[in-house]
Amino acid sequence: MSVMQEDVIEASLDDDKVITQARRPLSRNRLVWLRLKGMPRFWVGASVLVFIVLWAFLGPLLYQWSPTQRDSYNMNLGPTMMHWFGTNAIGQDIYAQTLSGLQKSLVIGLIAGPAATIIAAVVGSTAGYLGGWVDKTIGWFVHLLLVIPAFFILVLLSPLYRGLSWVALTVFLAIFSWMIMAQVVRSQTRSLRNRDFVRAARYMGMPTGAILRRHIIPNIASLLIIDATLGVVAAIMSETSLSYFGFGVQKPEVSLGTLLADGTAAALTRPWLFVFPAMVLIALLFAISLIGDALRDAIDPTSGVNNG
Known part of the structure; x- marks a missing residue:
């Protein structure tokens, strides 16, 4: 075989690999x-979210004031080079407090949101797969919890966790935020x-837990990812x-x-007390909402068409 023939064969084999991969x-x-x-x-949402997370946890390390530290000589002071977001009535730095509050909001959201989705996946898939009295019992319990909005349930239960740390609030948020998604998972599992x-x-004798874990939940993973993000x-x-109305995080925590x-009453006279925390909250929710919206359209391209 000549060298030219060998080159032709190698080239054809390479073309076959490219075609196979294509x-x-x-x-x-x-x-x-x-x-x-x-x-x-x-990309906009992801970039903003990454920036906010890095800013929340690295920003305090590069700033001279702590959330509880007071500056007795600069109380009710507007934004300056010394206090970037100004100070409140007792001289506490609003920038440091905003970062502390942002940290807490991020941790609570990133724990409570996915935790509620996990509960919905377990409860909904179990009810939908087993059916019978199990499905009826779980369905009745879910409908009972949906009678009263979760916000009012948390307000009624606030005496139980108000004296505890914000971790207890996170647990209660997860416990009372899964019901609607559980109904969706339940109907999807039935199909x-x-x-x-x-x-x-099932005929091969695979346990129920293994079937749910390997066959049911992976097929509804797209819904769960979107639900966890939102x-x-x-x-x-x-x-x-809840914290705004006094039923959530309690002072001295921020x-x-x-x-x-705290800044609502002074929104017109001392706007920095209200505007800066509000802008941070809006930017955070906007970034996560953009990511969730993009995930929804990427996983289910028809959702954007239907919404349009």
């Missing part, structure tokens, strides 16, 4: 990522439990609202809700 179907995760890469709102691959796993927004808003509550 024809190979993209995985679902790869396809979702390719869609996300082409969405400017995803999946009679599929051939689920029946095959659940972070809901948890932050719930914490802020949250964005307590800062907004």
Whole structure:
């Protein structure tokens, strides 16, 4: 065989590899990522969120004032080079307090949102797969919890966690934020439990927990990812609202809700007390909402068409 023939054969083999790779179907995760890469709102939201997270946790290390430290000579002072966001009536630095409240809101949202989604996935998939009296019992319990909005339930239960740390508030937010998504997971599981691959796993003697973990939940993972992302927004808003009305984070701890509550009365006379925490909260919710919206359209491209 001549050298020219060998080159032709190698070239044809390389072409076959390229064609094979081109024809190979993209995985679902790869396809979702390719869609996300082409969405400017995803990159805007992700960039803003990364900046906010780094700012919340690294900013205090580069600032001279702590949230509890007082400057007796500069009380009720507007923004200056010494106090970037100004000070309150007792000389506490608003910039330091805003970062402290932002840290708490981020931690509460990033824990309570995904935790509520996990509870919804477990409860909803179990009810939808087992059916019968289990489904009826869980369905009745979920409908009972949905009778009263979660916000009012948390207000009624506030005496139980108000004296505790903000960790208790995070737990209560997760416990009372999963019901609607559980209903969605329940209905989706009902449609999946009679599929051939689920029946095959059941006939092979696979335990119920393994079926839910390997076959049911992975097929509704897209819904869970979207719910977990938007659940972070809901948890932050719930914490802020509860703290604003005095049912959430309690002093001397600081949250964005307590800062907004303290600054509301002086919003016109001393606007820095209200404006800066409000702007930080809006930027945080806006960034996470952009990411959640992009994830929804990347996982389900028809959602953008339907909404439009």
